[in-house]
Amino acid sequence: MSLAIVANPTAGRGRGQRVAHLVEDILKDKAVDFEILYTNAHRHGIELAEKASRNHEVVAALGGDGTVGEVLEGILHSKSVLGIIPGGTGNDYSRGLGLPRSPAEALDVVLNGTPTAIDVGVETDKVFGVLAGIGFPVTVIEHTNTHRDGPLKGPLAILASVFYTLSHLQTYPVRITLDDEVIEQDVVGIMVMNMPYGGGGLMFAPDARYDDGHLTVCIIGALSKLDLAVTLPKVYFGRHIGHPKLTMARVKRVKFECEPLPKMFDGDLWAKTPFSAHVRPLAARVMLPKKP
Numbered sequence: 001m002s003l004a005i006v007a008n009p010t011a012g013r014g015r016g017q018r019v020a021h022l023v024e025d026i027l028k029d030k031a032v033d034f035e036i037l038y039t040n041a042h043r044h045g046i047e048l049a050e051k052a053s054r055n056h057e058v059v060a061a062l063g064g065d066g067t068v069g070e071v072l073e074g075i076l077h078s079k080s081v082l083g084i085i086p087g088g089t090g091n092d093y094s095r096g097l098g099l100p101r102s103p104a105e106a107l108d109v110v111l112n113g114t115p116t117a118i119d120v121g122v123e124t125d126k127v128f129g130v131l132a133g134i135g136f137p138v139t140v141i142e143h144t145n146t147h148r149d150g151p152l153k154g155p156l157a158i159l160a161s162v163f164y165t166l167s168h169l170q171t172y173p174v175r176i177t178l179d180d181e182v183i184e185q186d187v188v189g190i191m192v193m194n195m196p197y198g199g200g201g202l203m204f205a206p207d208a209r210y211d212d213g214h215l216t217v218c219i220i221g222a223l224s225k226l227d228l229a230v231t232l233p234k235v236y237f238g239r240h241i242g243h244p245k246l247t248m249a250r251v252k253r254v255k256f257e258c259e260p261l262p263k264m265f266d267g268d269l270w271a272k273t274p275f276s277a278h279v280r281p282l283a284a285r286v287m288l289p290k291k292p
Contacts, residue, residue, distance in 0.1 A: 001032070001033070001057055001058060001111065002033050002034075002055065002056045002057050002058070003027075003032060003033065003034040003035075003056060003057070003058045003059075003060065003083070003110070003111070004034065004035050004036075004037060004049075004052035004053075004055070004056040004058070004059045004060070005020070005023065005034060005035070005036045005037065005059075005060045005061075005062050005083075005085070006037050006039065006045050006048045006049050006052065006059065006060070006061055006062065006063075006067070006070075006071050006074075007019075007020040007023075007036055007037065007038050007039070007062035007063060007067075007087075008038075008039045008045065008062065008063030008064065008066075008067040008087070008088075009038055009039075011062075011063035011064040011066075011067055011087050011088040011089070012063070012064060012087055012088045012089050013089075015087050015088070016062060016063045016064070016067075016087040016088065018087075019062060019085065019086075019087035019103045020036060020038075020062055020087070022103055022104070023036075023062065023085060023103060023107055024036060026104060026107060027107075030111075032111065035052075035056075036062075037052060039063075039067070039070075042268075043070060043270075044070075045061070045063075045067055045070030045071055045074065046070045046071075046073050046074040047074065048071075048074065049061075049070065049071040049072075049073070049074025049075050050074040050075065050078075052074075052075075052080070053074065053075040053078035053079075053080040054078070056080060057080060057081065058080060058081045058082075058083050058110060058287065059071060059074070059075050059080045059081075059082065059083065060082070060083030060084065060085055060110050060287075061082065061083070061084055061085070062085040062087050063087050063088050064086075064087065064088015064089050064090060064091065064267060065088060065090050065091065065092050065093050065130055065266045065267040065268075066088070066266055066267045066268035067087075067088065068082075068084055068093045068129065068266065069126075069127070069128055069129060069130070069265055069266030069267070069268055070268070072120065072127060072128075072129050072266075072284060073126070073127045075284070076120065076127060076283065076284055081115045081285045081286065081287055082284060082285065082286040082287070083109075083110035083286070083287045084097070084099055084106060084110070084286065084287070085103055085106045085107055085110065086099070086101055086103065086106055087103065088267075089144065089158060089200060089267075090158060090198075090199060090200035090201075090267055091200070092130050092131075092195065092197040092198055092199070092200065092201070092267075093129060093130055093195070093266070094106065095195075095196075095197040095201060096130055096194075096195025096196055096197050096208075096210060097118075097195070097210065097286065097288060098288065098289065099288070099289070100289075109287055109288065109289050110287050112290070113287035113288050113289055113290060114287070114288055114289070114290050114291070115285045115286070115287060115288075116211075116285060116286055116287075116288040117211065117282035117283075117284070117285050118194075118210040118211055118282065118283075118284055118285070118286055119194055119210055119211055119212070119213060119214075119215075119279050119280065119281050119282060119283065120194070120279070120280045120283040120284050121192060121194050121215055121277050121278075121279055121280075122277060122278055122279075122280050122283075123263070123265065123275060123276065123277040124271075124274075124275075124276050124277075125263070125270055125271040126263075126265040126268075126270050126271070127265070128192075128194065128265040128266045128277075129194055129195070129210070129266060129284070130193070130194055130195050130197070130198065130266045130267075131191050131192060131193045131194065131195070131198045131204070131264075131265075131266065132191070132192045132263065132264060132265045132266075132275070132277060133189060133190060133191040133192065133198075133263075133264050134172075134174075134189065134190050134256060134258075134261045134262070134263055134264070134273060134275060135170075135172055135187060135188055135189030135190060135220070135261065136165060136169065136188045136189030136220060136228075137189050137191055137198065137199065137264060138189075138261070138262050138263070138264040138269065139161075139165045139168065139170075140158065140161045140162050140165050140199060141161075141264050141267055141269060142262070142269065143161035143164050143165060144158055144161040158199050158200040162199070162232060163229075166225050166228060166229050167225070169188055169225050169228065170188065171186050171187065171188055171222045172186065172187055172188075172258055172259065172261065173185075173186050173258060173259075174186075174187050174190065174256050174257065174258040175256070175257040175258065176190070176217075176219065176254070176255070176256055177253075177254065177255040177256075177257075178217060178249045178251045178253075178254055179251045179252060179253055179254075183219075183247075185219065185221060185247075186221065186222040187219055187220055187221055187222065188220050188221070188222060188223065188228065189220045190217065190218065190219050190220065190256060191204055191205070191217070191218040191220075192215050192216075192217050192218075192254055192277060193205035193208040193215065193216040193217075193218060194208060194210055194215060194216075194279070195208055195209075195210050196208050196238075201236060202232075202235045202236060203235060203236060203237065203238040204218050204235060205218055205248070206238035206241065211281075211282060213252070213279060213281040213282075214250040214251060214252060214279060215250070215251055215252070215254060215277070215278075215279050216248065216249070216250055216251075217247075217248070217249045217250075217251055217254050218246065218247075218248055219246070219247040219248075219249075220245065220246060221245035221246070221247065222245070223245040227245070231243055252278060252279050253276075253277070253278040253279075254275075254276075254277055254278075255274065255275065255276045255277075256273055256274060256275040256276075257273070257274050258273055258274075259273070260272040260273055261273045263275055
């Protein structure tokens with residue numbers, strides 16, 4: 001196997017660098033043919049992954065969900081297989097795909113796993129494998145990113161940002177197109193899910209699957225700060241389904257039209273609305289654990 005690793009050393013407030021050193025040591029001990037490429041700017045991972053895909057069978061992302069999303073975008077039109085070594089804050093790709101959270105165990109999957117086809121969401125400005133969104137979830141990511149040097153790390157950092165966002169909750173009027181159905185609604189946030197988890201383990205879409213040819217849209221209608229605060233803990237267990245302010249829909253295409261709002265893709269902020277996305281069924285391959 002020929003392996004390239006695109007690593008984000010700043011992911012997880014420096015965890016990415018530590019994990020990269022660990023992975024390098026393991027690969028050298030195993031005498032694996034590999035090269036490791038470090039990102040140094042936003043979206044640099046796309047360029048590195050695209051170049052690496054010309055020469056390597058597997059291109060692995062080492063970092064957070066944003067890094068994985070960049071590598072996915074970089075290899076999407078190649079024959080390379082995506083590998084994932086978690087080293088970030090949320091690591092929802094690993095949760096959604098059933099990958100080990102331990103870097104050493106995740107590396108073993110990269111080396112010895114099974115290439116498996118997954119769906120990919122394609123938007124005007126970006127591609128995504130876990131989720132895209134506007135509103136409430138974007139504010140959470142913005143706050144997390146601007147407090148990278150704080151004392152909290154991992155899911156706790158995201159949870160702290162959630163509670164900050166609750167105190168600054170806003171509602172937005174949005175025209176939503178779900179395949180051929182049009183809805184006009186005031187919302188606090190919308191998430192387009194390709195996998196169940198977002199925000200470091202929040203199970204927004206329990207039934208979302210990465211290989212069913214659909215995206216799951218979670219529309220959070222206008223609700224009070226208290227109602228959202230009470231409901232959010234239930235999301236960790238998927239017990240929010242059925243809430244009167246929540247609309248869930250399985251679609252192949254989705255569009256949002258509203259005032260210019262930042263868009264988030266796999267934890268990465270990029271461009272502003274309008275948002276228009278569709279699913280590309282089984283468009284990429286990722287290394288997953290071998291089934292017993």
